[in-house]
Amino acid sequence: MSDITFTLDNQFTRTFAADEVVSNYPRQVQSAYSFVEPKNTKNPQLVAISKHVVKQIGLTEQQVNSAEFLQLFSGNGLLPDMKPFAMCYGGHQFGHWAGQLGDGRAINLAEVMTENYGHKTLQLKGAGPTPYSRTADGLAVLRSSIREFLCSEAMYHLGVETTRALSLSLTGDSVVRDMFYDGHAKAEPGAVVCRVSSSFIRFGSFQLPASRQNISLLTQLVDYVITRDFPHLGAPSPAVYLAWFNEVCDRTCSLVVDWMRVGFVHGVMNTDNMSIIGETIDYGPYGWIDNFDLNWTPNTTDAQGKRYRFGAQGEMAQWNLFQLANAIFPLINDAEPLQKALNNFAKNYQQQWQFMMAAKLGLELSSEQANEDELKLFIALEDVLMAVETDMTIFYRRLADLPNDRSLWLNHLSACFYNQDEISSAYQASLFR
Incomplete structure (x- = not known):
């Protein structure tokens, strides 16, 4: 694996005491993390990469195209001195305290120091069970992995703070899931996403x-x-x-x-x-x-x-x-x-x-807080958008180039409405008042 090198920066595992139990089985853990290695996969295949994230962590195109990259980021091989681990944490789920949760299907592959972006943690999602998997298998299927890869990168380019996705790989293994939660589980293609962040620590x-x-x-x-x-x-x-x-x-x-x-x-x-x-x-x-x-x-x-x-x-x-x-x-x-x-x-x-x-809306507030009229406008707009099925994204795009002629407004905005029959005269009056 000498073709790929990182400046390893194992701050988390150096700082905190590890789980003393080495075996990988579900249990209560009193420390901050447990050492655990990814599960080997049958026939890994690289599906997608984010070129921007590749540059962030200091890899070259040649390294990305290497067999070593595929093996590393599908969970099949480790670089020297890599000590993968899963974090221990708890949480409230749907308003109820759930006790210990932890990285049930995420394994922190390595903490690295990058030249221009500082400390980054490389985390494999869907790479196998950990002590925090409870009754699950720690694996992921292709459809959910694609969604994670695409959404995290989309959010970044929309200007929203987010974890990033470095790579998406098929594993060559099948994973059984009940897609519709209706008791009809079936085998699906397994996959692993490598996601990247400065920190995966949670509330x-x-x-x-x-x-x-x-x-x-x-x-x-x-x-x-x-x-x-x-x-x-x-x-x-x-x-x-x-x-x-x-x-x-x-x-x-x-x-x-x-x-x-x-x-x-x-x-x-x-x-x-x-x-x-x-x-x-x-x-x-x-x-x-x-x-x-x-x-x-x-x-x-x-x-x-x-x-x-x-x-x-x-x-x-x-x-x-x-x-x-x-x-x-x-x-x-x-x-x-x-x-x-x-x-x-x-x-x-x-x-x-x-x-x-x-x-x-292309407006500039009159002060640090919206005045009464401005606030009424925002609330009234939400009420109007809720009144009939209105595509939010198309509405704001069409609003940006609204014609000066009011008689053209309804036709200009028509693409926003899913059901034209809902556009009553009363609704038009509320929209264009």
Whole structure:
């Protein structure tokens, strides 16, 4: 494997004590991670790469086309000194504490230092079981792997903070899945995605040691994240812990407003799926809204309660931040500044949402906050878009070049509407008033 070289930077595994159990089987783990190797695959085949991410991590086209690249990023071979590991964390799932979760089908292949982009972790998703897989097999199928690869790269180019995708490989193995959850499982092509981020640490990474009253590990984790990913805040201390929490709130706020800007619905905003550095992470049952619907969720598991519906994402982000605040409270022992940060999140979210809406309409707000008339306009617009099935993306594109002649407006916007029969005279009056 000498054709490919990295500057390995195993900060996480150097900093924290590893799981003492070497065998790979489901269990409760008291440390921050477990060493585990990817599962060998039968007949790997490279399907796609992101040339931009290839450059980010310092590889050449020749290296990407090598057999060594395919073996490494399909889980079949390791470079010298690579020690793959899976992280241990917990989380709230659909509002309920789930206890230990962890990297059930993700294996951190290596932490590397890049020349121009700093520290990056290379993570294989679908590369086999870990101690956190519970009753699952740790594998992934091609259809979900394609979705992860395409969406993470699309989000990046839409200007949304996200984990990236380096490569997508077929494994040559079959994986049995119940695609429609109707009891008719069948074999599908297996695949592995290599995703890349500066950090895969989640809100749930802090929740688990806090729930176990392991304050030593909790403090070590917070100090580690501040030192590595938020060094501008200074040396860890109670005051810096607060500054850090405020910045996590700010990054999360900006992230979710960007989701709303492009019509993205994460679908499973559990606390174990919330990145501590403010990136979109874990592309599961996500979706982009077609017709504008604040109540839409792409997650069939959430179809009845709609906890993570499109219009609730800001509220759910604040709820998740509240759980993070609870987790780090022992390091601060003062609820008031944490509550203030959460209150500020709500204010900042409303402000950023208003600026985003104004920008989509080609307007400039009269002040830092929308005035009463501007806010009424934004809310009225959402009501109109909800009244009939209206394609959000096409609507805003057509709105950008709306003719001066009002008599042409309906025809100009007609491509936005899925059912022309719904365009009543009353609806036209509300749209063009």
